[in-house]
Amino acid sequence: MFISSNRQSRSEILNFIELIQRFGVSYHFEQEIEEALAKIQSIYTSNNNILIMHQDGDDDLHSLALLFRLLRQHGYPISSDVFERFKDDKGEFNINQNLTKDVKGMLALYEAAQLEVHGENIFDEALHFTYTHLKSLTDNNQLSPILNAQVSHCLNQPLHKRLLRLAARHYMSSYQRQHPSPNHTIMLLNFAKLDFNMLQKLHRKELGNITKLVGKLAAIIVFLDDTYDVYGKLEELEPFTEAIHRFKCLIKYLPECMKVVFEAVVELCSEMEMVTAKQGTSTFVMPHVKPAFFNLANACLMEAEWCHEHYVPSYEEYKDNGAASSAFPLLLSSFLGLGNLATKVVFEWLATDPKIIRTVSTIGRLKDDMVTHKFEQEREHVASGVDCCMNQFGASEEEAYKMLNDDIKNCWKDINEQCLNNPHNVPKSVLDCVINLARTSEVVYENQQDRFTDGESLKHYVVQLLL
Structure with missing residues (x-):
């Protein structure tokens, strides 16, 4: 099917690549996808990375937005000027x-703009235009139930x-509802289902x-957070932080x-x-991991001091x-360190305090701050990002x-x-781990819910992924 699609028009090739990505099986075809996109990019762009229009008559909004998103997703530097043609005088x-009547096109532009x-x-x-019109269509029930x-x-x-x-799990179910009768992609859908179950x-x-x-x-990160945030007194937290810095328990203080918390940290590091x-x-x-523990403890101590002094930074x-x-730097260095992504080059990169990790x-x-702000106001607590603003x-x-939402958008x-430029040539698999942590935040705090505190609300996601 992939080879066959390569003999077809550009939009048909792109739609096929999009379909196998949405089905979650594109990891089987990474080389084929790269070759197809490289060929398209070389044919359809000029020296200054501006797309050449009207090559095969399929430069409608949907096709162009999909082309832009797939190329940029795979690291090709495509200019956003390609969408100027859809603007008026x-x-x-x-x-x-x-x-505004092209729902498929507006959806594709909304996704490309991300x-x-x-x-x-x-x-x-583009985001304002597409969101406003698409939201109006859904609010006024002007679309079919499936759409x-x-x-x-x-x-x-x-x-x-x-x-x-x-996303793949949701898309397979959604696709089946949209295409209940057999067609040429049923075999691909069945393949995706089998692959999902094997995974x-x-x-x-x-x-x-x-x-x-x-x-x-x-668990230990939560213990540390609660120790600094709720239970510890400042005169106790200072020697506690020093103990983590030295990795030596200052017992009498x-x-x-x-x-107990300190010994749990030491035991985990030994393991x-x-x-x-x-x-x-x-x-x-x-x-790298041991200093990451201290950096977390030191940041928590700073917040405890601000709270004690009633200081709003x-x-x-x-x-x-x-x-x-946030504990994300510690989580990332530990997670990467325990798997096959742990290389000296990757950890030398982590030691540079990469901007992408600070951003994630x-x-x-900020996501956590917005969701927990009202609850935290009910007790003495360090000023949150909302309070500081x-x-x-x-x-x-x-x-x-x-x-805060604008800041998250800028993040x-x-x-x-960072993914487009990748100045340190970090492996894509490592960057994916970093980005997935940002995606996790989007899911955990989706719709102003605190699914970190209320783990039960994540249960249906766990069922979808694992059962």
Whole structure:
């Protein structure tokens, strides 16, 4: 089917690539996809990366937006100027071109715009244009039930920000509802289902291995957070932080409950040391993991001091510290260190404090802040990102939420930029792990829900992925 699609028009090739990606089976065809996209990119772009129009008559909005998204997704530097042709003399997206009736095209443009980088103002306009018109169509029930559900799902969480296995599971069910009668893709759909079920078995096995160490790590991070956030007194937290810095328990200064937490940290690090020693990676993994524990503890101590002094930091000061207190850098270095992605080159890159990791950590921190802000106001708590915005800029709560959401949008632009440029030539599999942490934040805090605290609300996702 793939070979056959390569003899067809550009849009048919792209639609086939899109379908196998949406079905979650594109990892079987990575080389074929790269070759097909490289060929398209070389034929359809000029020297300055501007797409040449009207080559085979399939440059409608949907085809062009899909082409843009797939090429940029795979690291090809395509200019957003290709969408200028859909604007009118006033520089606005032209309603008279019947764009608002082209639901498929608007959906494709909305998805393509998620891969924007800084300075691409056309995508700010495109997002406003597509979201406004698509939302109006769903709110007024002007679409068929199946299409309405598809549009609502996309507007709620675009593909670029979804966890890809969950997205594949949803798409297979949705596709089957849209195409109930047999057609030429039924074989591909059946293949995708079988592949998904085979991967479920592998993932269940992997999950057993992951929970032995990463599960403990997640629990210990919560212990640390609660120690600094709720239970510890400042005069106890300072020697506790120093103990983590030295990895030596200052027994006479610590209460019993903190000794237990400290010993859990030491025990986990010892276990990680044994695992990485067997892998032959401990010499470059552990020197990174131990400081990551201290960086987390130090950031939590800073927040405890702010809370004790009733100090509200500037928004930028809060974000700088919040990236570390999110625990994402520790999670990433530990997760990468325990698998086959652990190489000296990767850990040398981690040691540079990469911008993409700080960016992903900021998304996690700000998403959490917006969801937990009202609950945390019920007790004494360090100022959150919402509070810092309100205090520094004299903003209302609603305005502060908008500022945080705008910041998260800019963070995604940073992520897209880092993936396109990739100055350190970091393996794509490693970058995918980093981006998936940002996607996890989008899922965990989707629709202003705190699914981190209320784990039960993630249960249906676990069932979909593993059962």
